[in-house]
Amino acid sequence: MGLKQNLHNLKEKYKGTKMAPAFNAIHTFLYLPNETTHGGTHIKAADDLKRTMNIVIMALVPCLIFGMFNAGFQHNIAVNGNFTSGMSFFSGQFWNLENFFIGAVKILPLVLVSYGVGLLVEFIFAVIKGHEIEEGYLVTGMLVPLIVPVDIPLWMLSVAVIFGVVIGKEVFGGTGMNILNPALTIRAFLFFAYPTWISGDKVWVEGAVARDQAIVAGEKLDAISGETMLGALAQGKEVVYSIWDMFYGFIPGSVGETSTLLIILGALFLVFTKIGSWRIMLSGVLGALAMGLIFNAIADAGIIGESSKFYALMNTPFWHHLIIGGFAFGVVFMATDPVTASQTNKGKWIYGFLIGFLSILIRVFNPAYPEGVMLAILLMNVFAPTIDHYVVQGNVKKRLKRLKAKLT
């Protein structure tokens, strides 16, 4: 008797009891269920919702693996100081097992905690409310470890996940009903609750915080650090990384967001499988470029002098904004969340464009919180229903006019 049969028997045994949703969830997660998803706002085709979620997870896996290598790589170059700019993407200095193990030891617990805590909350709510387990957390659980610093304490992550799932999603009625993207709600919570653990020049490099504490305790070690591009630019520091380093992702940052190359591959995969909206991604990029160009023009015209604290970020060539910070990751994997984004095609263009536009605006004018894409997406999540409303009303008006013209 195979696992499938065992699971099936368990499912039948607990049918109608309080624990039924838990067994149903395990069963349908591992094996193709006989039913398809019904209800919810993200229905697309006769697929089970879990298949949709799994495709997004597949698109995220390269970023996760890259993040593991990069965590070890950043640790090693911070300790040995042997960074050479302009490595090729397949450089052995990056892709070696030593790097991978350093990163995996740090990042796998993040993934486990994210899924463990999040699914536990979902299970508890499903049992209390007596409905099936909702699949929404499958993608959120993978996104969360990718958008936090590698050194974030696990208990903080747990607190944030509980907050994000309960306040961000369950209070609104669960998957498909949430207004805000749950993964970004979790990150925003960390951001405002524990700002020292999600900004600055320590948390992005594995072991930097622990080493600082050891130095305070009296051990003779050299402090190590690694500033994100945005953090460095906001403080007007020299950036030692080349454009190709930024594009390949050999830079400090949140676990999975550094490699623009792999994010583009993930984006193509999502667009090809018709899971992610190309309209949102494209308009997001256009919005960012537009804002970047405006800032470049302001800096070139000399309206803002070099002494201004905004100068360094404003003067950054406009297209650099696409490859530094979490912008690419946010636009590809977060802004396209079908539940919280605009639903209408015209609405998607407006929604995406404003996300890009606002991201760069927040980036430049808020040096304390350099990453703007998180706040921009959360803000536009709130406005998405309004945008849809006006797009639909506009359509209705246009058609009424056409009808009247025909009648008269």
Add this chain to the structure above:
Amino acid sequence: MGLFKDSNLVTDPLTDTNPVTIQVLGICSALAITAELEASIVMAIAVLFVLGAGNVVISLMRNIIPSKIRIIVQLIVVAALVIIVDLVLKAFAYQLSKTLSVFVGLIITNCIIMGRFEAFALANKPWRSFLDGIGNALGYGVILVIVGFFRELLGSGTLLGFKVLGDPIEKTGAYAYGYENNGFMLLAPMALITLGIIIWVQRSKNEALIEEN
């Protein structure tokens, strides 16, 4: 017996007709001053005094106030009482009055107070009005203290200024194990979310409170 037959006027606002969680009044001050427990308690006492005394005064005058100018009369009464509170605070608890700053003055605009004057004191005898005022002020105070308790404990790791969780700089108590204060709790949005959670818990305990859609 006569004195206690209206005791539901005091007890109801504590739970099923709570001015904050059920009537959703007085939210602004509940968000603004609950970052510290001490400020919450003082605010609760101030509102207790203003609402208890104000209800009695309005109730005594209820037959002579022309209805066209009753709002102005109510404002004068509440303003006079608030000034008393403000001066007492400045005289005996100067630091606290600085913490509360404009929010003492803003008791005048606290919707609960005008609401009780209009809805109850204008139509009831002084003793019943007094009980109603005390009850509603206590109902407001209870919520303030609960929100203030959680915000100060989780946001600053202290209660009434005592470091109950240890010292964050010296790394004693819970901080020795890597615990950190949650800065989000000190911001106003978290006060609103805390309030929302209280409302959620209360309504799930008593389903009669859930409104029809």
